Amino acid sequence: MRPIILAVAAAAILAPAACSKKEAPAPETAAPAEEGVVHVSAEGDFAENLQLALIEAEPGQTIVMPEGTFEFTTGLSLDVDDVTLAGAGQGKTILDFAGQTGAGEGLLVTADDVVLTDFGIRDTKGDGIKSKDSDRITYQYLTVEWSGEPDETNGAYGIYPVESTDVLVQNCTVRGASDAGIYVGQSQNIIVRDSVAEYNVAGIEIENSSYADVYGNIARHNAGGILVFDLPDLPVMGGHSTRVYDNDIVENNTVNFAPVGNIVAGVPSGTGLIVMANSDVYVTGNRFKDNRSVHVMLTAYTEPFTDENYNPLLNDITITGNTYEGGLDDPQGMLAPIAAAIGGQLPAIMTDGVTRWDGGEDQTVNLVIAEAPEVGFINIGLGEYPVDPAKMQPSTDRPASTPVPEREPVALPQDQK
Amino acid sequence: MRPGLLSACLILAACGAGQAATPSEPSLEAVLADKPAPLLSAYGFFEDAGGNIPAERVKAYDLINPLFSDDAAKHRFIYVPPGEMAKEAGAGLPDYPVGTALIKTFAFAPDMRSPEDGAYKVETRVIIHKADGWAAFPYVWNEAGTEAKYAPIGARRTIQTISPAGAPLEIHYEVPNKNQCKTCHQSGDAIRPIGPKLRNLDHPGPAGVDQLSDWVAAGILDGVPLGMKASPSAVDASLPLDARARGYLDINCGHCHKPDGSASNSGLWLTLEETSPTRLGLKKHPTAAGRGSGDRRYVIDPGHPEESILAFRMASTEPGIAMPELGRTLPDPVGIDLINKWIAGMEE
Structure with a gap:
């Protein structure tokens, strides 16, 4: 088939120009032809063969990687729409970036309608897989991990779609990220499901995004299990409409190993779910277990900011029908002094009680705690940031609230096939 | 002619015997073809296969502020097709006509203190305004410097030299691949040239005369906009520190750090046009820096370069930390010094 032969031939021609080592031998025969499928050869320099295949890909093609562990010294990138990159399986095709000396991530996708499936990426120096402005992207059956103990020199994000519409992440495993394992930022129409996020600082994070469904995941052994955040000074703000349901959020007691300066460095170890500065977030049917600080933390944005278009408060947050078990015995980070002030321990659900900023008027913060x-x-009744212990007015009364209907599920075009 | 170029030409003369005469004007057909030419020489941008002597209608130019690329010497050329000219659209990028090609050759010398002595070419990047938009193509030179081949996956070269400061230096130079070209040249969904904005061309060019007037006289450009303000040169000590620093950030960072650039999601925008202190990084928290934060809290902590993420990332060569992410493997001591002084001079 034409693309295969072209790719192989081009790789052979380019090898001498591309590096000073000996010319890579051309494979004896191209793989058997299948319509629209390009098999990347493991003969010669696999990293170069793969990058060339990704550059020369044509829309509609599937680029198939063989089984094996392959080493990379620089990042890969894909910029062709409607391409599938497939390996032989999560534990079978492994792209190893331990020796990486160039680029900011392992794989960068900047095209639409891309499917990434059935491979692993490990030990990238920066982010694992990033996709930017990549609409209708699917990440599935991927493992992105940093080997060894959790370490602040690990890359920030494992799976990192940003500035995209219609994002699907399913059946992935992410381990060891020094920020969030699965991070979806500045995007809309998002599903993250049936995935495992463990030993990251944050397991799964939905940030400055809207219309996200996060369900059927296991978030365990992170510092914080699942975060739904909205931050100032970003091009896309006003995160809203996220449903977090039917997840196992368990033993998120790993010490926070994020480098100082990053927002997640403030996440207290032992936190199950944090919702910050978001609106219309519906949390139901999750199983919270053995998170040592608090299972659910509802908070305004805690830092000073100048962005006039930013709303740091929560609104319309529903917590209902979840189960809570164990934990709460060893509050960490910023929660330790708060817990100490109220008798040493926090209950399953806490909120900061912040309803205004910069000395402004109190705003409606509709928290529906229907457990x-x-x-x-x-x-905690802080009223506003910064924290002033003298102004704390702790109360265990559930706030008066107006019920918020649970919205329709997110539907993605690539999930209808 | 300078000695380095002369020796390259002599080699070429020896190798060139028996080859077909190169055209004296570039081939517009090759420039506008769907596929990139396998060899750089096929475009006919140069009289010689060594890429030293520009053909008819190919003009050498240079920039007030260049991007730092491991101290490579850069030789820039522009080709505008016959009967066409670029239309000025203010101080930014002019409207270069379809068929325009910008050609940039990267060279190193055995001793960077005399960059032309024995200089040898590593790569030539060509960005062409095709009928459906700009496209960028990397070419890599053979060791003799007589032939440059299209290299969509880029290349790596180890370069032994003496640094501008006089110390032995080994550079693990990376020729970007075709996708990486786009990462820096992206503007929304399109690819755009970065350097040849009119404000960055507004100085005496390589010909020693006012470059923009020269372009107008040569029929490359239709005119110079009224009230043109040249980019402040990062190395002109007579200019205010703020202007120099902004000129440096504009060319070295602003191609990605702008509202429609590859780093748009950072909300950190570093072009000359930007006026918001927060967008420029002052007291701005990092967004997705990871270990790139270097345990510092702000992109720029006014008065404190040692507490500023911007300075930390400029000084690093580690992937995942180093900025820019692509196009350099060494720190730029001149730029780092400039930015440190700029931040140190800010009011706390």
Whole structure:
């Protein structure tokens, strides 16, 4: 088939120009032809063969990587629409970036309608896989990990779609990210499901995004399990409409190993879910277990900011029908002094009680806490940031609220096939 | 002619015997073809296969502020097709007509203190305004400097030299691949040239005369906009520090750090046009820096370069930390010094 032969021939021609080592031998025969499928040869320099295949890909093609562990010294990139990059399986095709000396991530995708499936990426120096302005992208059956103990020199994000519409992440495993394992930023229409995020600072994070469904995941052994954040000074703000349901959010007690300066460095170890400065977030049917600081933390943005278009407060947050078990015995980070002030321990659900900023008027912060009566709740009653212990007015009364209907599920075009 | 170029020409003369005569004007057909030419020489941008002597209608130019690329010497040329000219659109990028090609050759010398002595070419990057938009193509030179081949996956070269400061230096130079070209040249969904904005051309060029007037006289450009303000030169000590620093950030960072650039999601925008202190990084928290934060809290902590992420990332060569992410493997001591002084001089 034409593209295969072209790719192989081009690789052979280019090898002497591209590097000073001996010319890579051309494979004896091209792989058997399948319509629209390009098999990347492991003969010669696989990294160069793969990058060339990604550059010369044509829309509609599937680029197939063989089984094996392959070493890379610089990042890969894909900029052709409607291409599938497929390996032989999560534990079978492994792209190893331990020796990386160039580029800011392992794989960068900047095209639409891309499917990444059935391979692993490990030990990238920066982010694992980043996709930017890549609409209708699918990440599935991928493992992105940093080997060894959690370490602040690990890359920031494992799976990192940003500035995109219609993002699907499913059946992925991400381990060891020094920021968020699965991070979706400045995007809309998002599904993250059936994935495992563990030993990251944050397991799964939805940031400055809208219309996200996060369900069926396991977030365990992170410092914080699942975060739904909105931050100032970014091109896309006003994050809203996220549903977090049917996830196992368990033992997120790893010490926070994020480099100082990053927003997640402030996430207290032992936190199950944090919702910050977002609106219309619906949290239901999750199983919170053994998170040592607090299971659910609802908070305004905590830092000073100048962005006039930014709303640092929560609004329309629903917490209902979740289960809570264990944990809460060893509050960490910024939660330690707060817990100490109220008797040493936090209940399952806490909120900062911030309702205004910069000395402004109190705003409506509609928190719907509709859990069984025995589920603990506390409102710290800070009123505004920065924290002033003298102004804390802790209360275990659930706030008066107006019910918010759960919205329709997110539907993605690539999920209809 | 300078000695380095002369020796290259002599080699060429020896090798060139028996080859077909190169055209004296570039081939517009090759320039506008769907596929890139396998060899740089096929475009006919140069009289010689060594790429030293520009053909008819190919003009050498240079910039007030260049991008730092491991101290490579850069030789820039522009080709505008016959009967066409670029239309000025203010101080930014003029409207270069379809068929325009910008050709940039990167060279190193055995001793960077005398960059033309024995200089040898590593790569030539060509960005062409095709009928459906700009496209960028990397070419890599053979060791003799007689032939440059299209290299879509880029290349790596180890370069032994003496640094501008006089110390032995080994550079693990990276020729970017075709996609990486786009990363820096991206503007929304399109690719755009970075350097040849009119404000960055507004000085005496390589011909020693006012470059923009020269372009107008040569029929490359239709005119110079009224009230043109030249980019402040990063190395002109007579200019205010702020202007120099902004000139440096504009060319070295602003191609990605702009609202429609590859780093748009950072909200850190570093072009000359930017006026918001927060967008420029003052007291701005990092967005997705990871270990690139270097345990510092702000992109720029006014008065404190040692607490500023911008300075930390400029000084690093580690992937995942170093900025720019592509196009350099060495730190730029001149730029780092400039930015440090700029931040140190800010009011806290």
